[in-house]
Amino acid sequence: MHEGHILLLFLALCFAVAAGLIGCFALMKRMLLASDVISHLALPGLGVAFLMKVNPLYGGAITLFLGTFLVWQLQKKTGLATDASIGVVFAAALAIGAAVTPRDDLIDALFGGLESVSRLGFALGAAASVAVAIAVFLMKDRLTLSTFSTELAASSGVNVSRLDLVYLLVFSLTVLIGLRFMGALLASALVILPAAAARQFADRLSRFFVISVVISVASILAGFFFNTYLFHLSTIAPVTVMFAALVFAGSLAARRAW
């Protein structure tokens, strides 16, 4: 492997840690399906960036964060459930994305690619992952309260609406880190599956975080390993997600046998 691919592996591991952490709260906030489609919000931006031949991440980032903000506003203004509001924005984003993305780039945009990563790209991705981890650590108590009851959180002095926005933005930042190698369709799968599997084994928050991160990191490693030596696809995303799904299925079976 040359340097660009080694950096890609390390960037993917950073993403795995961030995804494992943020996913725990997506699961507890019962917004798994909603979070699953947040990554789709990047598609129109990716498409336009491909058309204009600029770094697709710039375009993806713009529509991802705009879409996230729109979802938050919809949820706040109209009182719609998060799931419903994200569903509306998601359908529109996917339609626009499919229309504008050049045909040759569409598969890459949807499922990710194995492009090598520059040192700057790696540094930015690693910094973003550290930022996600710090944000989760700082928000952990407020998120725990609002997960349990938004009213009790508000009566304890938590600004629930602002917390929701910051959480969604941190979630989107996590997706952005994994967008190029996991793709707009599968980037958030790695946020969800490890947390869902970890919940089968965890009886307290600290264990929940640790198990989720371990499964997430193991999925990325498995994705790289099996893709390199067995599947030879142009992206690690499918193998990574299939591995995480297998771990989840295994966790369900183990829980039942317990």
Add this chain to the structure above:
Amino acid sequence: MASPNSILSVEKLRVAFGRTVVIDGISFEVRKGDCLAVIGPNGAGKTVLLKSLLGLVPHQGEIRWSADTRLGYVPQKVAADRQQPIRLADLLASKAAVQHLPYSDIFAVAAEVGLSPHVLNVSVGHLSGGQFQKALIAFALLGRPNVLLFDEPTASLDELAEEHTYDLLHRLQQEQGMTVILVSHDLSVVYRYATQVLCLSKAKLCMGPPKELLTPAMLEELYGGPSKFYRHISQ
């Protein structure tokens, strides 16, 4: 104008959701150390009143708490997901962290409501009804509130647990001089513990000490029919 002994003064409070007006311009005052029971038929806006006092729902009019007020809130119900990996200790520790309180406070409030330390290690979804209620009260007591807002605190409890909850409430009020605002359907409880009663209904708004206010005629007017409760509590 609020009296010097008042801890809460509400003026022309109005709460509406869309076109539905739930509370229409009510004014009242609560003095320090009072136990105010809010009664009224279903849909009269009792829970909404409590939530507007907490600032949880948008409202018009004025709600003025005195400057040293620290609020504790026990909601009517919390739909806790039984599978969430949150232990009671995690929950209490989160509030302690948000309010910058020492971690040891969570043991103090648990002891205060009569929860043994091992219950702190139980996931909130696996607590029994009585333990869950105590946990919510312990949660409210973190931060040493001087006003407690209780929304139907015993709706899901058996009689013994209900008795314990009210004894606890009464003790807190007596020992710590806490002001309590309580929503209840149980008029015998209101009669026993409340120092003031606020009747809330579309037809009528009134406030006064329970012995003066809870007359058969008033209850009939409030609930729109002869009240069995009155016979029960006056026996």
